[in-house]
Amino acid sequence: MTTENIRTYDVIVIGAGPVGENVADRTSAAGLSTVIVESELVGGECSYWACEPSKALLRPALLRADAVHVPGLGPAVGGPLDTEAVLAHRDRMSADWKDDGQVEWIKSAGIELLRGHGRLAGEREVSVQTPAGDTVRLRARHAVAVCTGSRAARPPLPGIENLRPWTSREATSARKPPRRLAVVGAGVVGVEMATAWQALGSRVTLLAREAGLLPRMEPFAGELVTERLREAGADVRFNVSVVAAERMRDGEVRITLSDGGELTADEILFATGRAPRSEDIGLDTVGLAPGDWIATDDSLAVTAVPGNWLYAVGDVNRRALFTHQGKYQARIAGAVITARARGEELDTGRWAPHSSTADTEAVPGVVFTDPEVASVGLTVREAERTGRAVEVVDYEIGHLAGALQYRPDYRGKARVLIDRDRQVVVGATFAGPGVAELLYSATVAITAEVPLERLWHAVPAFPTISEVWLRLLETRRDS
Numbered sequence: 001m002t003t004e005n006i007r008t009y010d011v012i013v014i015g016a017g018p019v020g021e022n023v024a025d026r027t028s029a030a031g032l033s034t035v036i037v038e039s040e041l042v043g044g045e046c047s048y049w050a051c052e053p054s055k056a057l058l059r060p061a062l063l064r065a066d067a068v069h070v071p072g073l074g075p076a077v078g079g080p081l082d083t084e085a086v087l088a089h090r091d092r093m094s095a096d097w098k099d100d101g102q103v104e105w106i107k108s109a110g111i112e113l114l115r116g117h118g119r120l121a122g123e124r125e126v127s128v129q130t131p132a133g134d135t136v137r138l139r140a141r142h143a144v145a146v147c148t149g150s151r152a153a154r155p156p157l158p159g160i161e162n163l164r165p166w167t168s169r170e171a172t173s174a175r176k177p178p179r180r181l182a183v184v185g186a187g188v189v190g191v192e193m194a195t196a197w198q199a200l201g202s203r204v205t206l207l208a209r210e211a212g213l214l215p216r217m218e219p220f221a222g223e224l225v226t227e228r229l230r231e232a233g234a235d236v237r238f239n240v241s242v243v244a245a246e247r248m249r250d251g252e253v254r255i256t257l258s259d260g261g262e263l264t265a266d267e268i269l270f271a272t273g274r275a276p277r278s279e280d281i282g283l284d285t286v287g288l289a290p291g292d293w294i295a296t297d298d299s300l301a302v303t304a305v306p307g308n309w310l311y312a313v314g315d316v317n318r319r320a321l322f323t324h325q326g327k328y329q330a331r332i333a334g335a336v337i338t339a340r341a342r343g344e345e346l347d348t349g350r351w352a353p354h355s356s357t358a359d360t361e362a363v364p365g366v367v368f369t370d371p372e373v374a375s376v377g378l379t380v381r382e383a384e385r386t387g388r389a390v391e392v393v394d395y396e397i398g399h400l401a402g403a404l405q406y407r408p409d410y411r412g413k414a415r416v417l418i419d420r421d422r423q424v425v426v427g428a429t430f431a432g433p434g435v436a437e438l439l440y441s442a443t444v445a446i447t448a449e450v451p452l453e454r455l456w457h458a459v460p461a462f463p464t465i466s467e468v469w470l471r472l473l474e475t476r477r478d479s
């Protein structure tokens with residue numbers, strides 16, 4: 001590598017998804033010259049093939065599910081969805097898969113954008129293969145942040161390359177509902193996409209290899225979602241996986257199941273988890289294994305690479321695969337990079353400005369299904385696994401006046417976990433219509449470590465679903 005051809009910046013960010021954009025924003029705002037490298041669309045998976053399109057597909061389905069049960073409203077909203085209108089809205093929410101708006105923002109933030117495929121090329125160096133086939137060499141004075149995200153993981157099924165299955169990308173960008181859709185995987189992508197396409201007119205078969213849906217969450221969440229999906233007409237099956245699948249000449253997919261059954265579908269979606277986009281980013285040049293998730297410490301510096309110049313932020317570090325949590329990490333990584341560039345001491349204590357403590361203590365997530373599921377912090381299973389002594393308090397949300405106002409047939413459940421020694425909330429799960437907006441209250445309770453005694457003074461308005469907080473406290477007091 002000859003120095004003449006090398007462009008030098010303070011910070012190089014590889015990957016302009018929501019996380020890379022936020023790292024670059026923070027370092028640029030701090031006065032560090034910053035270049036961001038992007039091989040596809042600025043905005044990443046979230047804007048075009050994940051959060052934005054999926055939520056646009058789901059919103060009418062969830063709203064209708066609530067509205068048909070509100071007296072006086074049912075007949076007006078009970079008909080089928082206008083699929084074309086929903087898909088057109090989805091297209092707009094995905095910016096028609098064009099990134100002009102985000103590129104404008106990058107420019108306005110003083111960040112330089114370099115289009116192409118970025119690869120680490122040893123310490124503080126990155127080589128970028130541009131769409132024109134040129135190689136541009138970059139050097140960082142202070143930091144390189146790898147923010148290359150994740151892609152759908154495919155199961156090791158024989159012949160999968162000829163199957164042309166849907167991944168999360170096709171499931172969020174398809175132009176029409178398949179008549180029959182088989183969904184493999186009971187995680188968040190599987191249940192959200194099953195909900196959306198069933199509502200848009202497909203006949204969905206959801207295949208879970210576990211004994212329930214949403215296996216990483218409190219079991220009651222998956223049970224409520226299963227009930228509603230079945231009521232909506234979906235065929236939800238447990239303890240079953242795909243052993244073979246073949247795309248036939250007529251386009252149909254023939255699926256052989258582990259229980260000996262067979263299934264025919266027009267499309268098959270593998271919603272079977274994520275893999276890091278790290279196989280071709282030069283990890284070997286810094287002593288890391290290509291294709292692996294990149295482990296970091298709480299300051300987001302890559303643990304296995306000395307010198308505190310290499311950071312991995314967002315999905316690629318596997319700490320918490322959510323846009324909001326990756327952006328939180330990005331704000332912290334930006335502050336860490338800036339502090340180190342200025343020669344300042346880091347403050348990496350628990351909940352300190354240079355530590356992404358929330359990644360291990362309070363990751364909030366909403367599953368946008370009917371009903372919604374919102375959770376943050378520990379589940380009972382995680383508390384048991386990590387040996388945490390907790391009290392578990394449950395409450396049926398449907399008993400609340402606010403819930404009955406929301407939807408008279410309301411069914412839902414709340415669970416909080418209370419740390420026995422510290423008497424603070426360490427986990428919360430809500431499953432029920434309209435619970436998504438409750439989640440921030442639980443996140444604040446956990447991160448601020450609000451003493452239970454003080455929570456009694458946080459008065460929820462009547463008649464709202466947030467009265468669940470009062471009922472949970474009363475249930476614990478009276479038990």
Ligand SMILES: Cc1cc2nc3c(=O)[nH]c(=O)nc-3n(C[C@H](O)[C@H](O)[C@H](O)COP(=O)(O)OP(=O)(O)OC[C@H]3O[C@@H](n4cnc5c(N)ncnc54)[C@H](O)[C@@H]3O)c2cc1C
Nearest residue numbers: 015017018019039044045050051118149314315321322323
């Ligand atoms: C269907 C679906 C729905 C989801 N819904 C939600 C939701 O509602 N809420 C939520 O919080 N999260 C949701 N997520 C998760 C969310 O999409 C991710 O957590 C988020 O996109 C991660 O952001 P990121 O910037 O780390 O990675 P990405 O968004 O994957 O962005 C990485 C970027 O890096 C680029 N890149 C990769 N390699 C290179 C390279 N070598 N050189 C240059 N550029 C490169 C990519 O092109 C991409 O633009 C969803 C995920 C899926 C699959």
Ligand SMILES: NC(=O)c1ccc[n+]([C@@H]2O[C@H](COP(=O)([O-])OP(=O)(O)OC[C@H]3O[C@@H](n4cnc5c(N)ncnc54)[C@H](O)[C@@H]3O)[C@@H](O)[C@H]2O)c1
Nearest residue numbers: 155185186187188189190209241271272273321322366367
């Ligand atoms: N609303 C949201 O915030 C949202 C929405 C979608 C995705 N996400 C994020 O994306 C991440 C990935 O979601 P996901 O649903 O793809 O993954 P996941 O890990 O949550 O679930 C994967 C599912 O596929 C199953 N599976 C894996 N391999 C299989 C195989 N060979 N055969 C059959 N089943 C198999 C697993 O048992 C599990 O049920 C989530 O962890 C979440 O953080 C968030």
